[in-house]
Amino acid sequence: MDFIKEVDQQIGLPESSHLEYKAVLPPSKNIAIEIAALANSEGGFIILGISDKGELVGLTPDQPANSITHKALELLSPQPNVIYQFVHSAGVRLYAIRVNKSSEVVYLEGKIFKRDGPRTFLENPPITSFRSNGYKRLAILNISLEGFKKNATNAKVKVIEHYQSVLKIFDDLGGILYPQGPNITTNNAEGQILTRILYSSYVDNFETYLSDLLYEIFLAIPASLKSQQTVTIEEVLNCSDMQEFIRYWAKEKLAKLQRGSVKGFIEDTDQIRSLKVIEKKEIKEMEDTLQIRHLYAHRNGVVDEKFIRYVGGQFQLNQVHTMAMEEICNRMEYLIEIINKLDSASIKKYRLAISN
Known part of the structure; x- marks a missing residue:
């Protein structure tokens, strides 16, 4: 199926285990977390320019979405299979990333992220303990x-x-x-x-x-x-x-x-x-x-x-x-x-x- 048509089918749906919205362009690490979570789950879409309530906000032409996505992928090991580009919907400029499910665990700085419904979570959080007789x-x-x-x-x-x-x-x-x-x-x-x-x-x-x-x-x-x-x-x-x-x-x-x-x-x-x-x-x-x-x-x-x-x-x-x-x-x-x-x-x- 055509990528743009796939994205159009997602727009308007609520966030889920395979769909994440971001109202604005976030830093590369935020994007890397969402890509890793989808790759470690069932795959899905990240669409920038839509609020978590489904409101079409849009991105401006001077926002470096491609550069941010490239840097996000560089943070991941191994790099999952993704497709990304700017798209337009109802006259609004959006940026969509489709993430395929990975056959291997995708790590971000040694951390494993996954999706649970519309929520991304860290599967292997560090455990920190303090001395029982300390301050x-x-x-x-x-x-x-x-x-x-x-x-x-x-x-x-x-x-x-x-x-x-x-x-x-x-x-x-x-x-x-x-x-x-x-x-x-x-x-x-x-x-x-x-x-x-x-x-x-x-x-x-x-x-x-x-x-x-x-x-x-x-x-x-x-x-x-x-x-x-x-x-x-x-x-x-x-x-x-x-x-x-x-x-x-x-x-x-x-x-x-x-x-x-x-x-x-x-x-x-x-x-x-x-x-x-x-x-x-x-x-x-x-x-x-x-x-x-x-x-x-x-x-x-x-x-x-x-x-x-x-x-x-x-x-x-x-x-x-x-x-x-x-x-x-x-x-x-x-x-x-x-x-x-x-x-x-x-x-x-x-x-x-x-x-x-």
């Missing part, structure tokens, strides 16, 4: 993070998985990170170094989340990338395709945030500012969190004049900044709250694809 808060926070993966963007799932890995390290290395208890800063030299590294890691990944979120927004709505800001020919030519340029530009948006200016980042990034979910008091807390990261990553925790200007006079010049595990977890939970608010608002405003 109980870590296990509780890990359970909360697992729940936060539901109805989340790929950007959010990615940062949550990193945070869960950090929590596991906190638990495994409690003997040097908080030997006298979570409320007391470790006096172990190696523990202090590792604390700074782990803290910097999860704050860095908060910034990565913002970059990935902007990337998903730009993919979904390419027009939101347009601005009066200039780019050089070299910047454009250094990117192999439009998808790579979008990711590059999303990272460029973070320049002010990486210097500790959360307010400047929000003011210059309409995609985040227009969500109106970050309050003024939260901006100050975010800036303090980022400044501590800068101190840990570049000054080995030694307080300088710039840090004192940002956070106030409770610290002395050349004092070594330290944190107990309880405060480290407090700051992680704070960033998670910001991520949750940004993610929910972005999904609603920009109709971003939800990662399974």
